[in-house]
């Protein structure tokens with residue numbers, strides 16, 4: 001999708017620190033981390049947000065959770081714990097209109113959703 005920053009990262013037109021990649025998803029460090037570990041897991045197919053997922057696209061969500069578990073184990077924070085967040089639409093504060101899952105880890109996260 002033209003003018004989508006995450007599509008540009010997927011296409012390697014914009015640099016990022018990639019921590020995982022396969023044919024369906026990419027995961028890279030968030031440019032503005034809200035925790036010591038802050039990774040974004042992003043489907044390569046451009047879907048704007050959760051609400052726009054079609055029935056036949058739901059398998060990508062299961063795949064994303066498999067990837068999240070793999071990253072957590074590979075990076076060694078699986079047992080300590082982590083938080084997964086997906087914003088959807090204006091009231092959530094979604095800034096990038098390309099579906100993505102935040103993984104937050106690396107410290108004891110507080111009662112606020114982020115932080």
Ligand code: DGP
Pocket residue numbers: 005014016017028029030031032040086087093094095096097
């Ligand atoms: P959200 O509010 O859920 O749409 O979060 C979007 C996140 O994307 C935000 O935490 C910052 C991150 N982000 C935005 N632009 C870039 C970028 O160019 N590179 C990287 N690595 N992260 C970005």
